[in-house]
Amino acid sequence: MSTEQAEYVSIADGVLTITIATTAAGTSMDFDGIIAGTTALKALGPEVGAVLLTGTGANFCAGGNVRGFAAATDRSAHIHALATTLHDFVRALDATPVPVVVGVQGWAAGAGMSLVCAADIALGGPATKLRPAYPGIGLSPDGGMSWTLPRVVGLGRAREILLTDAVLDAEEAVRLGLLSRLVADEDVRAEALTLARTLATGPRSTFATMKTLLAQSDSSTLSDQLDAERDAIAAAASTPAGQEGIDAFVEKRKPDYTKAN
Template identity: 50%
Template sequence: MTSDLADTPLVSLEGGVLTLPVSLDGKGNSLDSDCISQAGVALDSVLAGTVDVGAILLVGLGKNFCAGGNVPGFAAAEDRSEHVRELADRLHGVVRQLDRAPVPVVAAVAGWAAGAGLSLALAADFSVGGPDTRLLAAYPGIGLSPDGGMSWRLPRAIGQSAARAFILGNEPVDGERAHRMGMITTFVEGDVPTAARELAARLASGPRASYAATKELLRRSEVNSLSEQLDAERDSIATLAVSPDGIEGVNAFVAKRTPRFGDA
């Protein structure tokens, strides 16, 4: 599968890892409109199956992952309500696409992840942070409420009470504490972008059908009863048992060798 990414110059694809910048160096690494638009175009290709992607990597092109929305842009808008609504709609389109993506999503949460930046980090399957990582709700500081799914994902990650205290209190949390709380999945002492890219590369060489099926099961678990979920799990594992990667994985286990997913 191939796809022309000529219309998305900020996006890159290498070794099965689709890298999507969410902010640019300068302007405080605020959420960049061009980045979000190009991410949406690239993710359309992923969901259509026209691009050979094994993992998605969210990054900031600067010292911070993303310091939130472009607040000066909010202030300068002729109609602030309509401007913010349009930006939220565009961001939410990307959040929905990331949720539906059949491959693992990794966020390199270097430096600050605030406001919409934190919402994007929470949208990832894996979020990698380090000693310099700082998370902040940010919205109360400018008199606004969360977007990007923060009010949905954060309570599920750390619990309702902790999410309320974090968002309403609007105090930053460092990377180590964020990891202990469950706000990020992975804490590293070394370089965060490098660790995140290595993780994405490892995942990209893994069993893609297994990843896709697992993510779909997790999505369905939000609304399924236990009985419905058990039936879905039965059907899924039976289907994967005769898939190329399922056959390779089982055969490799029996032969006591490393599986070569994607070769079939």
């Protein structure tokens, strides 16, 4: 890992932490972090059991650097390049077999909200706010929001949120399923890291299968999904994680999945 990558990416206690926004540009998305994160995700090793996305400033991510958009000689080409880079990151996140956790302190706007939608579990605080922010600058969504948001909140609600550029407070975001739960504002980063560490010690093959089943459920018939679940649970029974989990239950002890991962 290069020095530049290490500024944005770290691995500790089974958690790959990726910093996607910094204070350098007012907590707008930091594309050095996005690029470093994509590289790390594509090279994901067996030592990683969870991914944590975080911002280092007052906000998780305030969206794209609009001043940078304005300063570009060719705004269309500039934004096309940024969206291509961001979408490589979103594809790498989507392909990640381990749980993806987001700690959403402050604002998650624009592409920052897109990354919240792309996570498996997102924690926020009472002061957390989400906003598409695209209509305000005359742009359409990127980062997958037009695909993920309807799958989280429903198509009708997604239309309203996007078209009205709705500001969602923390309680509304939890009600809609964009945030999993709330913790104290000052604890968002720490709680998200604790959750990621806990998930990293869990049954990784089980989590990978769960993510696969959930990803295909939207386009599967019930009958096809039942077949997929049957085949998956049968296969899981002969994996190290499945064997450890069943044996631990019978022996009335807590399973130790670290030796099964």
